[in-house]
Amino acid sequence: MPRIPVTSRRGLLFGAAAVSAGAALTACTSNEPKKAGTAATTAAAADDKPGTPVTIGFAGPQADHGWLNAINQNAKDRAAKYSEVTLEITEGSNDTAAQIGQIQTLINKKVDVLVILPADGKALTQVGLQAMKAGIPVINLDRVFASPQAYRCWIGGDNYGMGLNAGRYIGEQLKDKPDAKVVELAGIDNLELTRQRTQGFDDALKNYPNIKKVARQAAEFTVETGQAKMAQLLQAQKQFDALWNHDDDQGVGALRAIAQAGRDDFFMVGGAGSKSAMDAIKADNGVLKATVLYPPTMAASAIDLARALGQKKGVGGMSELEIPASITLYSAVVTKENVDEYLPTGFI
Amino acid sequence: MTQPASEAPQAPTPPAEAPPATKGGGRRPALGLHADVRNLSLLGVLAALVLVGGITQPDAFLDVSNLQLVLTQASVIGVVTVGMTFVITSGGIDLSVGAIVALASVWATTLATQEYGFTGILFTAVVVGVGCGLVNGVLIAYGGMVPFIATLAMLASARGLALYLTDGKTQIVTVNSVLDLGLPATYVLGIPPLVLVFAGVTVIGWLVLNRTTFGRRTVAVGGNAEAARLAGIDVRRQRLYLYLLSGLCCGIAAFMLIILSGSGQNTNGNLYELDAIAAAIIGGTLLSGGRGTIVGSVLGVLVFITIQNIFALNNLESAVQQIAKGAIIVAAVLVQRSTVRNGDG
Numbered sequence: 107m108p109r110i111p112v113t114s115r116r117g118l119l120f121g122a123a124a125v126s127a128g129a130a131l132t133a134c135t136s137n138e139p140k141k142a143g144t145a146a147t148t149a150a151a152a153d154d155k156p157g158t159p160v161t162i163g164f165a166g167p168q169a170d171h172g173w174l175n176a177i178n179q180n181a182k183d184r185a186a187k188y189s190e191v192t193l194e195i196t197e198g199s200n201d202t203a204a205q206i207g208q209i210q211t212l213i214n215k216k217v218d219v220l221v222i223l224p225a226d227g228k229a230l231t232q233v234g235l236q237a238m239k240a241g242i243p244v245i246n247l248d249r250v251f252a253s254p255q256a257y258r259c260w261i262g263g264d265n266y267g268m269g270l271n272a273g274r275y276i277g278e279q280l281k282d283k284p285d286a287k288v289v290e291l292a293g294i295d296n297l298e299l300t301r302q303r304t305q306g307f308d309d310a311l312k313n314y315p316n317i318k319k320v321a322r323q324a325a326e327f328t329v330e331t332g333q334a335k336m337a338q339l340l341q342a343q344k345q346f347d348a349l350w351n352h353d354d355d356q357g358v359g360a361l362r363a364i365a366q367a368g369r370d371d372f373f374m375v376g377g378a379g380s381k382s383a384m385d386a387i388k389a390d391n392g393v394l395k396a397t398v399l400y401p402p403t404m405a406a407s408a409i410d411l412a413r414a415l416g417q418k419k420g421v422g423g424m425s426e427l428e429i430p431a432s433i434t435l436y437s438a439v440v441t442k443e444n445v446d447e448y449l450p451t452g453f454i
Numbered sequence: 455m456t457q458p459a460s461e462a463p464q465a466p467t468p469p470a471e472a473p474p475a476t477k478g479g480g481r482r483p484a485l486g487l488h489a490d491v492r493n494l495s496l497l498g499v500l501a502a503l504v505l506v507g508g509i510t511q512p513d514a515f516l517d518v519s520n521l522q523l524v525l526t527q528a529s530v531i532g533v534v535t536v537g538m539t540f541v542i543t544s545g546g547i548d549l550s551v552g553a554i555v556a557l558a559s560v561w562a563t564t565l566a567t568q569e570y571g572f573t574g575i576l577f578t579a580v581v582v583g584v585g586c587g588l589v590n591g592v593l594i595a596y597g598g599m600v601p602f603i604a605t606l607a608m609l610a611s612a613r614g615l616a617l618y619l620t621d622g623k624t625q626i627v628t629v630n631s632v633l634d635l636g637l638p639a640t641y642v643l644g645i646p647p648l649v650l651v652f653a654g655v656t657v658i659g660w661l662v663l664n665r666t667t668f669g670r671r672t673v674a675v676g677g678n679a680e681a682a683r684l685a686g687i688d689v690r691r692q693r694l695y696l697y698l699l700s701g702l703c704c705g706i707a708a709f710m711l712i713i714l715s716g717s718g719q720n721t722n723g724n725l726y727e728l729d730a731i732a733a734a735i736i737g738g739t740l741l742s743g744g745r746g747t748i749v750g751s752v753l754g755v756l757v758f759i760t761i762q763n764i765f766a767l768n769n770l771e772s773a774v775q776q777i778a779k780g781a782i783i784v785a786a787v788l789v790q791r792s793t794v795r796n797g798d799g
Contacts, residue, residue, distance in 0.1 A: 127581045134578050135619055136566040168617070170720055175622035295772050324772045328721040329624055333714060334527055338766030341523050342514050355624050355719075362716040366636055367519075382626055454623045 160219065160416030161192045162409060163212035165205060166247075167225040168198040171327060172355050173378055176402035176453030177223060177247075184406035191413055202229045209233045213240050219412040222257075223247040223405070231256045243415050247408045254431075258415065261408050261433040263400040265302035268437040269350075272303075272375050272398045273310025275439045276348045277317060279373065286317045287346035289339055289372075291332070291360055293353050295324035303352055303377070320346060325356045332356030336363035346372050354380035354397060361386070364393055379440060381452030388445045396441045402453050404435055495789050496737060496753040499782070500760065507764040514767050522646055528759040529652035530555075530710045531729050532752060536659040537703025538730040539751040541696050543663070545676040545743025546601040548700045550590060550608035551730055555723030557612040558582040558708035563625040563718030572631040575712060580705035586612055587701015591694035605697075609727070616720040625718040636713045648710050655706065660748040672696060676743025733758060736786040757782065 162185065169175040178198070185193035194217055196208040205225055210233065212220060220237050224230035227249035234256030237244050246257035254260075280286040290307060293300045304322070311317050323339050325331040332351070339349075340363060351357045354376045364374070376383045376397035386394045411429050414420065420427050440448045507515035514520060534551050541548045561567065562579040570577075586608060593604040627633060634640055635647045642650060663669035671692050674682040683689045704723075711722055735741055736757070737750025761782060765775040 128585065131561065131578060131581060131585075134561060134564055134567040134570075134574070137564045137619070137621070137623075137625070169622040170617055172623050321769045323766055323769070326721075326724070328724065329715045329717045329719045330711065330722050330724070333716075334762075335766065337523055337527065338763060341517075341520050341763075342511070342767040342769065344514070358624055358626060358717050359715050362636065362714070366638065368638055380624075382624070 156188065156190045157413075157417040157419070159190045159192070160413050161194060161217045162412045162416065163209075163215070163217035163220045163242075164193055164195045164222075164409075165209050165212060165220070166196075166198045166223040167205070168200045170200070172380055172453050173353075173400070173402055174198070177405040179453075180402050180405040181221065181409050184409040188413060191409070193409075200225045202226055205230060206233045209237065213237050213242060217242060218416040219243050219245065221245045221247055221405075221408045221412050224249050224251070228252045245408050245412050245415070248404060259411055259429055259431055259433070261404055261411060262435065263404060264434045264437050265299040265400075266306040267434075268377060268398050268400055269303040269306025269308075270310045271306075271437050271439050272350045272377065273307040274313075275396055275398070275441075276350060276375060277310060277314040280317055280347055281314055283347060284316055286314075286348070287320045287343070288317055289343055289346050289349045290319060290322040291336055291339065291349065291351040291356070292322060292324040293327050293356065293377075300324065300352065307350060325353075325359070327353050327356050329356060329359035329362075332359030333363045334359070336360035337367065340364065340367045340369055348372055349374040349393075350377070351375070352377045354378045354383040357383055357394070361392065361394065369393075375439075379448065379452055381449070381454050384440060384445050384449050384452040387440060387442055388449070390442050396439055399438045399440060399448070399451075401435055401438075401451060403451050407433070407435075493738065493747065493750050493753060496750060496757060496786065499786055499789075500753060500757055503757065503760045503764060507760070507767070510764065511767045515764065518644065520763070520767075522641075522644070522649070524756070524759050524763050525649040525652070526646050526714070527763070528755050529646075529648040530707045530714060531726060531733070531759075532652045532755045533655045533703050533707040533710065534723075534726050535730040535733045535751045535755050536655050536748060537700035538727075539659070539734045539737070539739050539746050539748055540663065540672055541601075541700045542731070542734050542739050542741060543676045543743060543746025544672045544693065544696050545679065546594065546693065546696065547605065547731070547741075548590065548697065549602065549605040549727045550586065550612060551700065551704050552723035552726030553609040553612035553616070554583055554586045554701060554704040555708045555711060555726055556616040556720055557586065557619075558705050559711050559718040559722045560616045560619050560625065560720055561718075562708065563627050563712060564619060565625075568627065568629055571629050575627075575629060575632055576709055579709040579712065580702065583701045583703070583705020583708060584698060585701070586704070587698040588694075590701065591697030594697060595690040595693040613720070616722075620718070620720045622720065627712060627716050627718070632713055633716055636716065648713060651706065651710060655703065656748060656752050663746060663748055668695070673744060673746065676740075676746070678744070729755075729758065732783055736783055754786075757786070 164181050166177060167174060169178050182193065185191050194212060199205045199208065202225060209222060220242050222234060222244055231252040234244050234251045238256060243258035246260040248262035250260055251257055276288060292304055311319060321339055321343050323335045325335040349372055351360050351374060357376045370393055372393060373395045374393040376394060379397050379399040379401065383394060383397045386392055387396060414429050421429050538548055538551060558579045561582045562575045567574050567578050590605055590608050593599045594601050640647055671687050674687055675689050675692050679689050712718055733754030734751045737747055737754035739746040739751060761779060762775060
């Protein structure tokens with residue numbers, strides 16, 4: 107066939123172009139420059155004196171979201187602070203079967219304490235029970251197992267309280283405004299936590315008869331869906347007074363949609379507490395005025411609890427000899443006034 | 455629509471492109487007509503949706519800003535669907551489009567890339583897209599892999615690489631020349647730049663598929679690859695080009711998504727592959743290859759986005775939206791099948 111040389115010459119040219127483009131691209135993968143320490147450097151809950159050596163196994167879901175990434179970082183940083191603590195951290199997975207396998211590996215390694223943030227609390231209950239039966243106490247982080255027998259201590263955020271505090275904050279801002287309208291941009295609708303947040307929000311708003319929630323749409327905790335759903339909400343509601351967005355990651359997209367629509371007739375409250383949201387609150391030059399925390403520092407606290415458990419100690423500041431069975435964290439409202447305090451805990 | 459009976463290969467083709475390219479063989483003119491009917495039935499669906507939207511939300515729905523919104527929301531997935539239509543027309547499938555969009559958008563928004571400004575971001579997005587398409591194309595055309603498997607592998611690895619690059623973090627874009635393209639100040643005669651790009655890609659895609667040798671070869675390969683090969687078409691090279699084209703569309707879409715969302719995230723483009731395939735299929739492109747319609751695909755995208763828009767404006771739950779989406783896919787395909795059957799007599 108006469109066309110072969112033509113093809114190969116073209117192929118050569120193309121190959122050369124591809125190689126040079128590839129070379130240019132590999133220079134562009136870095137995200138390093140502006141990074142300093144990301145996790146919070148808050149004081150440790152248990153006492154800092156080194157005790158008996160403890161090996162802590164940590165299993166979490168895949169860190170495909172800023173908040174989950176901050177969870178891993180907080181756990182690692184806190185464990186690194188204690189010379190006697192060894193952290194066995196697994197590759198995160200969202201697949202139930204894979205996570206069960208990883209936790210069983212940690213059980214077989216005979217770690218002293220397990221910290222588990224299950225991808226799905228109900229589905230991983232069995233493996234929690236298994237660990238407890240094997241004599242390894244489990245600290246259940248955030249997403250709760252179906253049975254209290256599957257963990258020694260649960261520590262996590264308060265989704266209902268998050269909605270409640272967001273609703274209260276908005277209510278206090280709008281309590282003197284007749285016929286105030288509020289809009290809600292929720293997270294993934296098939297998660298229980300989203301429903302709890304919405305329930306808390308609605309319950310708080312019931313205390314303010316002048317305020318009406320006029321619309322609610324659910325995004326998927328991603329920037330892309332946050333932008334899409336917010337754009338539709340803005341189109342549907344030509345005028346309202348306040349917006350609560352469940353998640354600061356999707357809030358990046360929501361803020362983008364608000365800028366694209368050129369709207370500034372309302373104020374916005376975020377959720378979870380990302381660094382970019384806190385920076386915006388501090389700068390105070392947009393609609394975002396506050397965010398309700400769902401603190402990723404809970405992972406650092408879980409490491410403290412696991413260490414205390416491994417060393418058979420209680421929690422500093424409490425009179426009991428053992429750590430508590432359950433700890434629910436408070437969802438503080440971060441505003442311009444207190445943002446400097448919370449900024450170090452903001453996740454990227 | 456402005457769509458003559460041109461979806462099937464045209465009569466005045468050079469001898470090399472002459473083999474019976476469509477599944478229907480001898481019924482080519484009829485098939486061309488059917489493609490037209492398909493588009494018409496989808497236009498009917500769209501008109502019905504507009505009617506529903508106009509009745510339920512007359513103020514918010516029938517509004518210039520809502521038209522801008524719907525077209526903007528359709529633009530990113532629309533560009534991906536144009537590329538997908540070519541691949542499906544050739545009898546292939548590209549499951550990796552969503553992952554490629556994610557990888558390209560993430561790679562183009564790293565701090566290192568952002569230092570190079572507008573061109574750096576655009577260049578990276580497009581080259582990453584084309585690069586992934588190249589890998590797909592080589593594996594399928596010259597490695598003999600089944601498209602389903604090769605692009606499934608690309609889906610997994612591109613998503614993995616996107617996660618690896620971001621570490622799960624949202625990469626916020628600070629390059630103003632990019633961000634401005636999403637803001638009303640840059641609208642040309644009220645048309646957002648993203649919509650202009652979408653329109654441009656659609657027109658070029660239509661011309662290439664219906665008016666060029668490349669397009670006729672695509673249809674021929676999808677209709678009967680062996681016949682196309684015997685007629686002198688380099689089937690493997692054609693396949694390589696088609697996956698490159700799909701990758702290119704993903705790269706462009708990634709850049710558009712960066713403009714739209716002002717960020718890059720590894721979760722970007724989630725399930726784009728399914729949306730793009732669904733839009734192409736309800737548009738009238740044959741999943742088995744040999745027939746494709748760009749106009750139908752774009753109408754398919756618009757139908758889906760309009761449904762979302764109407765549901766959101768009426769403040770309905772996402773669960774209801776998904777049920778309706780499924781029902782409309784089934785309804786659209788059933789309507790098309792019955793029209794085709796009636797046409798066949």
